[in-house]
Amino acid sequence: MPIELPKETRTAAIASIERYFSEEHGERIGNMAAGALLNFFLAEIGPAVYNLAVAQAQERMQARVAELDIELQEDAFTWWHRSAAKR
Structure with a gap:
C-alpha cells in the first residue's frame, strides 16, 4: 500500500527538505529534487x-482489551449478600 500524503502535508515536507539542505549542508536543493527525495523516503x-506504528497501536489496543475484564467485571450472585447486609 503506497503511502500518500495530503497535498498540504506534502508541500510542507518538501519545504522542510529544502530548508534542511540549505541550513544543514549549505546547499540548495530544488523543489523537484526535494519532491523526488520525499517520494523515495515514502516508498523505501x-x-x-x-x-x-501499526504494531505499536495494536500492542496498546491489546493491552487495553486485556484490561476490560478488570474494568468491567461485575460480581455475580450477590443478591443474598446485599440482602443480608440490609437486615
Missing part, C-alpha cells in the same frame, strides 16, 4: 515506519 522507508 515509509512502510517500515508505518508497520512499526
